[in-house]
Amino acid sequence: MSNNNPQPVLELRNVSVGYESARGVVQAVRNISLTIYPNEIVGLIGESGSGKSTLANAIMHLLRNSAFLLGGEVIVQGQNVYDLNSKELKKFRWNRMSMVFQSAMNALNPVLTIEQQIADVFKAHRPQMSKHEIHDKAVSLMELVSIHPKHLRSYPHELSGGMRQRVVIAIAIALEPDLVIMDEPTTALDVVVQKSILDKIKELQKAKGFAVLFISHDFSLVAELAERVAIMYAGRLVEVTGSKELNLETRHHPYTEGLLRAIPELTAESVTIEGIPGNPPDLINLPSGCAYHPRCKYAMESCKTVPPVEKDVEGRLIACHLYTEEAVK
Ligand SMILES: Nc1ncnc2c1ncn2[C@@H]1O[C@H](COP(=O)(O)OP(=O)(O)OP(=O)(O)O)[C@@H](O)[C@H]1O
Numbered sequence: 001m002s003n004n005n006p007q008p009v010l011e012l013r014n015v016s017v018g019y020e021s022a023r024g025v026v027q028a029v030r031n032i033s034l035t036i037y038p039n040e041i042v043g044l045i046g047e048s049g050s051g052k053s054t055l056a057n058a059i060m061h062l063l064r065n066s067a068f069l070l071g072g073e074v075i076v077q078g079q080n081v082y083d084l085n086s087k088e089l090k091k092f093r094w095n096r097m098s099m100v101f102q103s104a105m106n107a108l109n110p111v112l113t114i115e116q117q118i119a120d121v122f123k124a125h126r127p128q129m130s131k132h133e134i135h136d137k138a139v140s141l142m143e144l145v146s147i148h149p150k151h152l153r154s155y156p157h158e159l160s161g162g163m164r165q166r167v168v169i170a171i172a173i174a175l176e177p178d179l180v181i182m183d184e185p186t187t188a189l190d191v192v193v194q195k196s197i198l199d200k201i202k203e204l205q206k207a208k209g210f211a212v213l214f215i216s217h218d219f220s221l222v223a224e225l226a227e228r229v230a231i232m233y234a235g236r237l238v239e240v241t242g243s244k245e246l247n248l249e250t251r252h253h254p255y256t257e258g259l260l261r262a263i264p265e266l267t268a269e270s271v272t273i274e275g276i277p278g279n280p281p282d283l284i285n286l287p288s289g290c291a292y293h294p295r296c297k298y299a300m301e302s303c304k305t306v307p308p309v310e311k312d313v314e315g316r317l318i319a320c321h322l323y324t325e326e327a328v329k
């Protein structure tokens with residue numbers, strides 16, 4: 001890697017997260033390392049339960065209740081997030097990094113107008129701003145996400161799902177953070193609205209220059225939006241690839257390949273969905289070796305015993321014995 005690479009916006013170094021449970025510690029995130037540079041949109045995908053939201057909460061230092069950081073470092077703009085005290089953390093969040101939570105559009109406060117909810121962000125983080133300045137900011141934020149400013153006086157229930165989601169995105173970028181994590185921001189919306197929100201995210205990202213970690217379980221959506229895609233299985237990253245390479249002509253991790261085969265082929269005359277046989281594993285009792293081996297059609301002896309480490313395969317990072325020298329021998 002060259003020396004003139006800019007400082008990463010986000011650096012995850014061997015991040016692991018656990019949940020205390022009656023059955024023991026559920027290790028939902030295992031040893032994840034990932035770097036995101038300024039202006040990048042990186043997708044994070046994986047089946048339900050693979051640990052995507054847990055990782056997002058860990059980045060925001062918002063692990064709650066039974067969840068805790070088991071190990072590793074989260075570095076945002078050069079700052080280790082876990083070195084901040086709670087006062088510093090409050091400042092850091094929303095100013096430097098923000099998050100659009102899973103089903104956030106239903107989390108807007110039903111008894112406050114949109115303007116009150118936008119204003120709350122500025123009141124909390126920019127106490128020196130006057131009411132007039134805050135109002136002007138609220139108007140320009142609404143314009144930024146293409147909602148008529150008259151809706152500042154509306155209550156959430158008076159807006160469509162797509163508009164509410166735009167409001168939530170406006171709030172997330174209100175303080176111009178460097179990193180915005182979006183956890184399934186379009187899942188509950190119909191395809192047309194989804195598309196318009198994706199276009200809006202791209203447009204805002206270009207205009208404001210923040211980096212995005214975009215979480216989804218929809219491969220085609222992520223491939224369209226992100227330049228790079230990280231694929232998660234049972235708490236681990238199994239592959240990090242350029243989205244242009246997300247096709248079956250390129251060699252991938254078998255899990256990535258399975259996900260790609262599961263996408264309906266829209267260009268073909270008939271729609272075929274292969275799907276991946278088997279179920280996601282029990283995180284307390286993970287299969288030995290590579291956690292994917294019981295579902296993998298290429299599984300070899302070594303896959304049952306030796307956990308694969310990430311290897312550079314033609315510019316992609318893949319953790320699979322198919323690509324390690326040991327297996328090639
Ligand atoms: N409070 C909890 N206690 C114990 N285990 C939990 C708890 N919350 C989540 N988990 C475990 O952590 C794993 C990861 O959950 P997480 O919500 O991060 O997955 P996800 O990839 O975001 O899934 P989805 O696509 O459904 O949002 C789950 O498989 C679940 O078993």
Ligand code: NI
Pocket residue numbers: 052053054102183
């Ligand atoms: Ni989730």
